[in-house]
Amino acid sequence: MVEEILGELSDLSYAHDQSTIVATTDKNGTILSVNDTFCKISKYSREELIGKNHRILKSNHHADDFYADMWKTITSGNVWHGEVKNRAKDGTFYWVKTSIFPYFRENGVPYKFVSIRTDITEGKLYEEQVRRLLKNDFFQVVGNLDNFVFRLKKINKDYVFTLIAGKLAEELGLYKNNVIHSSISKVLPQVILDKFLYYVEKTFTGKKSKFELKNNNKHLYITLSPFYRENEIQEIVGSVNDITELKNSELTVQHMAYHDTLTNLPNRRMLDLNLTQHIQTARETNKNVGVMYIDLDHFKHINDSLGYQVGDYVLILAAHRLKKVELTNYIGDYMLYHLGGDEFLLVIYDFKEDDVVKACQYLLKKFESPFLYKQADIHLTISIGISAYPSSGDTSEDLVKNADIALYNAKEKGKNTYMFYTDEMNKKLVKKLQIENELRKALTTNKQLMLHYQPQVDLKTNKIVGVEALIRWLHPEKGYIPPLEFIQVAEETGLIIPLGEWVLKEAVTEIKKWQQLGFDNIRVGVNISNKQFQHPSFINDLSKLLEKTRVNPSLLELEITENSLLENTKATVETLTQLKELGIQIAIDDFGTGYSSLSYLQTFPITTLKIDQTFVYHLPDNKGDRAIVSSIINLAHNLGLRVIAEGVENKEALCYLQEEQCNEMQGYYFSRPVSSEEIISLLKNE
Helix, strand or coil: HHHHHHHHHHHHHHHHHCCCCEEECCCCCCEEEECCHHHHHHHHHHHHHHEEEEHHCCCCCCHHHHHHHHHHHHHHHEEEEEEEEEECCCCEEEEEEEEEEEEEEECCCCCCEEEEEEHHHHHHHHHHHHHHHCCCCHHHCCCCCCCCCEEEECCCCCEEEEEEEEEEHHCCCCCCCCCCCEHHHHHHCCCHHHHHHHHHHCCCCCEEEEEEEEEEEEEEEEEEEEEEEEEEEEEEEEEEEEEEEHHHHHHHHHHHHHHHCCCCEECCHHHHHHHHHHHHHHHHCCEEEEEEEECCCCCHHHHHCHHHHHHHHHHHHHHHHHCCCCCCCCCCEEEEEEEEEEEEEEEEECCCCHHHHHHHHHHHCCCCEEEEEEEECCCCCEEEEEEEEEECCHHHHHHHHHHHHHHHHHHHHHCCEEECCCCHHHHHHHHHHHHHHHHHHHHHHHCCCEEEEEEECCCCCEEEEEEEEEEEEEEECEEEEEEEHHHHHHHHHHHHHHHHHHHHHHHHHHHHHHHHHHCCCEEEEEECCCCHHHCCCCCHHHHHHHHHHCCCHHEEEEEHHHHHHHHHHHHHHHHHHCCCCCCCEEEEEEEECCCCCCHHHHHHHCCEEEEEEEHHCCCCCCCHHHHHHHHHHHHHHHHHCCCCCCCCCCHHHHHHHHHCCCEECCCCCCCCCCCHHHHHHHCCCC
């Protein structure tokens, strides 16, 4: 199935290249590519054309306004059609019927143009010479034309052929009967007669006509010119060109412009056109139209772990599965689009909200079965965001945007689910964007962000042996902004990298400051996000920071969650090994809450386990928590690891941890997170 789709696209491309005159230019008119047919008719080699301006072919036949109109049309994003006289390398001239298609960037601005041409030189030469030839015997001159020419005369309100010549006339079956002096109504098929008659009558009023007809499988381009004698129109002379190949190429280019090349589904540009029309129809008929925004969950993991070729293969399979899904039991009509990457979209019409719910549930179920790749199963789920006209917006842009917002909320909810758009979602998104913009400013001003430190106390000596660095944001207008509000935004927007770098720099600077004050054995723990830990420059940047500040690296302890460590085991081992070589300590944060695999405790160079506060909060009353905490402490000690209990808030919990020989604790029972100055004060008072 995948091979068939790719093969079909390849065949289209080959036929397109062989049958028509094709070129691409950039927005300045510089030629980027040409096919062999272009080189043949222009008599230039490909090397002579690439990089040259299209004016290399200028014949000086057309006025400047002609080209100005052409460029105005295509740079505004529209398709231009017309006839162009060009000059070949050897000085000869040739005519081409031309269509120029703009190609757009994501922002809708044209960045290059594809021109599709067909040779109409014979027909144009005939037009130029016809008046001289009318008095002579046509058949000897035009009988060998690939296209065909004709003359028409008006006799008693009827139009009769006085000449038909050329190979195309024979192909169209116009030589089967004696057509000379026959009425056009007896010669031409009824399917094209009315349109042909319209332009014939128009030309007999003195106006030259150009138009297209389709007869069976052939596309014909016809030019009619009045022929005067003694200031009166005596006859019409016409030429007919076969432009079937051009039309087929235009269809191919249009298909490529409005369809995704990977899945062959309609793309975002087609969506913009169609959805706007459907909204207008819904507005006029008082019916509904909606959008179901579909995204493959964890698709990035496929690309990262298996490569983009496998990712593309899975996208084709996913598109095929979505195309095969039958939703007419729930929705009146619908159309599937591929917006790019792992994003698909269904435009739905004539539905009830309850039925959309059923359709979503049906789609989710269809993705329960895995995709097969080289005898291996690839499991992927989908998330869906839904918007509807007019409740969620009255433009195509609003419907797609709001369905995307709903999709984002479905992902936040845990993926493999669906959500309808609400105004509350938009408010939430606006707030998120505000936080993102203000956090960017905070990172550049270096005045709003600060670190507070929560002491870590040795349970044998009751002395501070370390602290955990915790970021705080004091906004000049909004005041204190909780980390829960901005850390997730930083993760989603990539700001977690510069934010993490800032925290590390501040923490290491503080270590140096405390060393200078004589507190040269206070360990500082810093939380490291997964993105920061996996970042290519993480080790190098940290190494430079330690070298610059000349602090004891063993006083820096990086706190990493279990899930971060287990995401990419091979890369994780390499990074942890490099950290160990630098002398940095590693703590597993929130131990016991992730996907624990005890084997990694031996594989990874870890120094500390931090027991999550959810297991500590109810100590010593909760039997289950006691068992878990006791097991973690024993496990850590047997492996030679230090144990820190988080979230200690009462004396009873403290006493239990001491009985179980936990090494250290941190929590509000001893101290809340405080400023650097307060930490120094606590240390001085010990």
